[in-house]
Amino acid sequence: MAQIKITQIKSRINAPKVQKLTLDALGLRKMNHSVIKEDVPSIMGMVKKVHHLVEVTKL
Numbered sequence: 001m002a003q004i005k006i007t008q009i010k011s012r013i014n015a016p017k018v019q020k021l022t023l024d025a026l027g028l029r030k031m032n033h034s035v036i037k038e039d040v041p042s043i044m045g046m047v048k049k050v051h052h053l054v055e056v057t058k059l
Contacts, residue, residue, distance in 0.1 A: 002039040003059045007032065010053045022049050 008028040012020050026046055027035040036059065037043045047056055 003036055004039050004043070004047075005034055005036050005057045005059055006047060007034040007055045007057075008053060009055045012053065015050075015053065019050050019053065022046050023053065026050075026054075028054070 006026060006028065008023065008031055011031060012023055015023075023029075026037070026043070039058070047054060
């Protein structure tokens with residue numbers, strides 16, 4: 001299965017609680033932190049909720 005690299009590029013300070021929880025669920029804890037996840041619909045839905053805070057690259 002394809003993988004994607006998700007990097008948090010903006011601060012979560014002024015984000016709503018739902019978006020902060022989504023970042024936690026993705027495994028992103030601080031700025032410039034990256035995680036590698038499988039490219040599945042559930043992960044892509046989470047990325048779509050916080051698309052303005054993260055950067056996604058295909059591996």
